[in-house]
Amino acid sequence: MIWAICKNTWNQCLASRVRLGILCLVWIAPILQNTISLCVQHVFPEALYSQSNSVALLVLIVGSGCIGSQLNDGTLSLTLSRPLTVAQYVMSKWFAVFVASSVAALSQLAAEVLVSLTRTPALINPADVLTNGAERVILCVGLSAVLILLSSLVSGVKDLAFFLVLSMVASLCVGIGQLKVDDVPAGWPQLAVSVLCPVCYHIGQAGNFILGPMVDLSSLANIPWSVVASYFAVIATFLSLAIFSLNRRELPYGAE
Amino acid sequence: MPENESSLTIEKSGIRIDGLCKTYKGGKVKALNELSVSIEAGEAFGIIGPNGAGKTTLFGCLLSFLRPDKGTITIDGMPPDALEVRKLVGYLPERLNFDKWMTGREFMHFHHELSGLPRDVRLSRCDELLTRVGLDPTSWTRPIKKYSRGMLQRLGFAQALVGNPKYLLLDEPASGVDPAGVLLLRRLLKELKSSGVTIILNSHQLDQVEKTCDRVAFIQQGKVNGIENLQAGPAHDTRFLVRWTGFESQIHVDLSALFARHGANLIESQPEYCIFVPSGIDTIASILKEMLTEGYAIIQLTPEENRLERYFDGESKKSPEDKSG
Amino acid sequence: MAQSEFVSTKHDPKMLYVTALILTVLAVVGNLLDENHPEGAPKLIKWRTISQARVESLQKHKPVLYVFSANWCGPCKRMESIAFGRRDIANTINKNYIPVLVIDESQERGKNTPAVQKTQKQCNVNSFPTLCVVPWNLLDADVEDVFSTGNEIERNLIARNLPYAEAFESGEDKDDVSERATMDVLDYYRNRVPAHVGYSTPDDISEYLFQCNIWHRLPPSKGKIHWGPMPTLDASGKPATQSPVLIAFVEDCGVLSDKMRLSLFENDETSSLINRDCKPVLVEVSKQEPSQEAIALKKRFAISALPAIVVLLPNEKPIVQDGFTSKKHALQFLNRALQSRK
Numbered sequence: 074m075i076w077a078i079c080k081n082t083w084n085q086c087l088a089s090r091v092r093l094g095i096l097c098l099v100w101i102a103p104i105l106q107n108t109i110s111l112c113v114q115h116v117f118p119e120a121l122y123s124q125s126n127s128v129a130l131l132v133l134i135v136g137s138g139c140i141g142s143q144l145n146d147g148t149l150s151l152t153l154s155r156p157l158t159v160a161q162y163v164m165s166k167w168f169a170v171f172v173a174s175s176v177a178a179l180s181q182l183a184a185e186v187l188v189s190l191t192r193t194p195a196l197i198n199p200a201d202v203l204t205n206g207a208e209r210v211i212l213c214v215g216l217s218a219v220l221i222l223l224s225s226l227v228s229g230v231k232d233l234a235f236f237l238v239l240s241m242v243a244s245l246c247v248g249i250g251q252l253k254v255d256d257v258p259a260g261w262p263q264l265a266v267s268v269l270c271p272v273c274y275h276i277g278q279a280g281n282f283i284l285g286p287m288v289d290l291s292s293l294a295n296i297p298w299s300v301v302a303s304y305f306a307v308i309a310t311f312l313s314l315a316i317f318s319l320n321r322r323e324l325p326y327g328a329e
Numbered sequence: 330m331p332e333n334e335s336s337l338t339i340e341k342s343g344i345r346i347d348g349l350c351k352t353y354k355g356g357k358v359k360a361l362n363e364l365s366v367s368i369e370a371g372e373a374f375g376i377i378g379p380n381g382a383g384k385t386t387l388f389g390c391l392l393s394f395l396r397p398d399k400g401t402i403t404i405d406g407m408p409p410d411a412l413e414v415r416k417l418v419g420y421l422p423e424r425l426n427f428d429k430w431m432t433g434r435e436f437m438h439f440h441h442e443l444s445g446l447p448r449d450v451r452l453s454r455c456d457e458l459l460t461r462v463g464l465d466p467t468s469w470t471r472p473i474k475k476y477s478r479g480m481l482q483r484l485g486f487a488q489a490l491v492g493n494p495k496y497l498l499l500d501e502p503a504s505g506v507d508p509a510g511v512l513l514l515r516r517l518l519k520e521l522k523s524s525g526v527t528i529i530l531n532s533h534q535l536d537q538v539e540k541t542c543d544r545v546a547f548i549q550q551g552k553v554n555g556i557e558n559l560q561a562g563p564a565h566d567t568r569f570l571v572r573w574t575g576f577e578s579q580i581h582v583d584l585s586a587l588f589a590r591h592g593a594n595l596i597e598s599q600p601e602y603c604i605f606v607p608s609g610i611d612t613i614a615s616i617l618k619e620m621l622t623e624g625y626a627i628i629q630l631t632p633e634e635n636r637l638e639r640y641f642d643g644e645s646k647k648s649p650e651d652k653s654g
Numbered sequence: 655m656a657q658s659e660f661v662s663t664k665h666d667p668k669m670l671y672v673t674a675l676i677l678t679v680l681a682v683v684g685n686l687l688d689e690n691h692p693e694g695a696p697k698l699i700k701w702r703t704i705s706q707a708r709v710e711s712l713q714k715h716k717p718v719l720y721v722f723s724a725n726w727c728g729p730c731k732r733m734e735s736i737a738f739g740r741r742d743i744a745n746t747i748n749k750n751y752i753p754v755l756v757i758d759e760s761q762e763r764g765k766n767t768p769a770v771q772k773t774q775k776q777c778n779v780n781s782f783p784t785l786c787v788v789p790w791n792l793l794d795a796d797v798e799d800v801f802s803t804g805n806e807i808e809r810n811l812i813a814r815n816l817p818y819a820e821a822f823e824s825g826e827d828k829d830d831v832s833e834r835a836t837m838d839v840l841d842y843y844r845n846r847v848p849a850h851v852g853y854s855t856p857d858d859i860s861e862y863l864f865q866c867n868i869w870h871r872l873p874p875s876k877g878k879i880h881w882g883p884m885p886t887l888d889a890s891g892k893p894a895t896q897s898p899v900l901i902a903f904v905e906d907c908g909v910l911s912d913k914m915r916l917s918l919f920e921n922d923e924t925s926s927l928i929n930r931d932c933k934p935v936l937v938e939v940s941k942q943e944p945s946q947e948a949i950a951l952k953k954r955f956a957i958s959a960l961p962a963i964v965v966l967l968p969n970e971k972p973i974v975q976d977g978f979t980s981k982k983h984a985l986q987f988l989n990r991a992l993q994s995r996k
Contacts, residue, residue, distance in 0.1 A: 088430035150392075154415065156445060193975070251781045313667075317671075320665075323389075
């Protein structure tokens with residue numbers, strides 16, 4: 074793990090005004106929403122703390138283009154000319170992204186708890202807060218690994234677009250997999266449906282999990298080991314793929 | 330076996346490039362074609378060649394950014410992608426793409442830290458390097474996006490020197506630098522060379538190369554087409570220009586015969602000057618002596634052109650018979 | 655051979671690659687095992703067929719719970735083994751509903767039986783798993799009809815379950831009653847219970863069934879709590895007694911009040927807790943014409959939304975929770991209010 078790379082990533086994120094602005098907006102939106110429903114509308118939201126979608130957004134904003142933008146403006150070659158391995162570089166980037174996004178996610182949770190404390194102090198359950206916090210960190214760690222791979226494959230912030238396209242494809246696959254088919258003619262169309270639909274469904278479900286790797290901690294005693302294995306498999310595989318692909322990549326050098 | 334050991338050590342140091350091949354676009358573009366060259370430790374080695382010759386590709390392979398299809402490169406006996414080699418090599422890229430949001434000082438500190446060097450000397454070492462390359466101290470705290478081309482060049486050079494490298498790869502170091510900067514660069518390179526740093530210089534500015542380097546390789550179409558040893562005097566086939574006043578009509582001397590007597594080749598003959606290629610440096614004096622005796626009022630004798638320019642001049646390839654007469 | 659001694663900057667971390675491979679294999683195996691859950695999973699729910707359920711529902715006037723599933727659907731399998739394997743969920747289903755497991759076979763066989771097709775259409779099923787509760791008197795109607803404004807069936811349904819039922823049937827000014835009924839219909843609208851789609855945790859299923867109990871609820875009950883009279887309060891609102899006083903404010907009709915009744919009053923655990931640890935007082939607030947006493951009490955404890963719970967402790971400020979979000983929150987509130995005394 075290279076501390077210099079981590080600090081560089083954090084500073085780079087902070088240096089971009091656009092990124093910082095969008096991050097603040099996304100960070101404050103759920104807090105404002107909760108505050109308005111609690112204090113102004115006197116409507117008690119079912120879930121006191123925002124869910125995983127907002128955390129995923131935070132990770133995407135913090136981490137998009139962390140490697141890609143260096144590929145883009147040619148600074149990656151200079152960085153990798155120093156005595157560090159590509160594996161160290163990738164792991165440091167991952168660490169930097171997930172720490173930064175975890176900080177954002179946990180601070181958002183803290184702010185939401187503060188708001189709820191002023192209005193509905195009796196409804197704050199420390200166990201709930203801890204669980205939500207742990208789930209947020211778990212999502213940050215997992216999604217950062219996914220983002221690191223995407224960022225190492227494409228330049229600039231195209232990894233964001235890549236991510237969105239993959240999400241849509243996953244949803245599409247799930248949709249195909251759940252097609253309600255009526256009166257399919259027997260023979261090869263029926264065979265195709267019976268093979269294609271489950272395959273699409275599983276690919277879609279796998280895709281959805283990969284694009285938001287999470288372990289649900291709400292019933293701690295009942296966490297299926299397959300989910301835990303899947304989660305760590307996603308992280309290990311994606312980081313491996315990132316290192317593998319960067320190792321074999323020819324870095325842009327000159328115009329010839 | 331001290332002899333074997335020392336020869337091994339000698340063999341291990343320096344850069345050996347052997348049979349390097351690199352193609353692009355699935356084999357259609359041959360950037361490097363069996364390129365072989367040997368660079369000794371401690372020497373200043375220049376690389377020149379026309380655009381598209383493969384110089385940049387060579388640098389890319391030396392820094393292991395590009396993977397050659399065939400051939401080997403060793404730097405101090407190690408492959409170019411070894412971790413140890415990274416500690417020994419500093420490089421100044423041609424394209425000065427630095428993180429624009431960092432200040433000059435932050436950039437230096439970043440590379441100092443990346444090189445694994447101790448924190449306690451960081452500030453002093455980076456400041457020392459920035460001063461050495463002549464970067465104005467007021468700009469050290471300014472973001473890099475505000476730097477001019479010349480400032481970027483200096484910063485890049487400072488960054489190359491961060492790890493006290495044994496090998497310095499410089500790609501167009503004087504491009505965009507003002508004359509004062511060029512002089513500073515030349516002085517710096519001299520200092521570095523005297524402290525034992527091996528310098529590999531890729532430049533289009535031939536006079537720069539000539540003044541700094543010990544040897545120069547001319548690369549064309551992915552191959553080394555000639556190595557000029559600048560430490561030896563002018564090459565035996567350097568062309569000289571001799572100029573005189575007075576009218577040739579008063580002097581009836583068969584110049585070509587005169588030159589032929591001394592084993593020299595008359596390339597071009599004009600009323601007030603001629604160009605010849607002596608067979609050896611030592612014959613020039615006797616040629617001049619005879620011309621003076623014949624009555625030529627010689628006012629100038631210089632090598633006709635920059636010796637490296639020859640490589641770029643198609644003329645040098647033509648035989649004297651084609652040119653004279 | 656000398657080259658292998660040097661650590662390359664591009665060296666592949668083989669340990670990481672091997673770990674990733676092993677974990678991936680484990681994950682795939684685990685997920686496959688999950689989907690084809692072992693035969694030993696408890697079959698606690700007494701499933702009926704579609705036709706059996708229809709007959710039984712009309713006979714007993716109990717709503718039917720359709721569980722739409724498919725063989726290729728992983729979450730359905732998980733739901734069946736985990737959620738329906740839980741005793742409390744299985745008991746609720748067996749007690750309050752007539753459960754039917756409708757399995758979609760259109761991918762394997764090309765099409766479903768007419769009965770399955772009709773039921774899926776009725777409940778507007780698009781993905782799996784879907785749970786849908788259909789009341790006995792709507793077994794032949796499109797469930798969507800139930801959610802359309804002004805529909806006669808819906809009014810009947812609501813009217814039957816509200817205090818207005820009597821007024822409605824006794825022939826009181828129907829327009830007037832209908833208007834009041836409509837207001838409550840709209841109240842119900844905001845909290846209506848659609849079908850439940852997808853599966854993530856057993857608690858979701860439990861919550862859905864809880865909501866369904868409201869929709870198809872029995873008349874409002876006071877539950878198992880031994881309500882007592884309002885004790886005398888001193889000027890600062892503190893009770894004279896030593897044990898805490900729990901004042902429950904509920905509306906005579908309203909979904910949130912109904913939820914609170916179900917979750918606190920009719921629940922064994924909470925009702926015994928309340929009976930044991932405090933003196934409970936019930937204040938039923940009429941929605942149409944709230945009594946002066948009720949209004950005064952609301953003002954005294956600064957209650958802005960109903961239902962509400964006020965816990966009065968002997969030497970402390972009253973603890974108020976107005977509004978109701980979920981059963982879970984109500985339980986939490988109660989536990990903390992009563993524990994704070996200890």
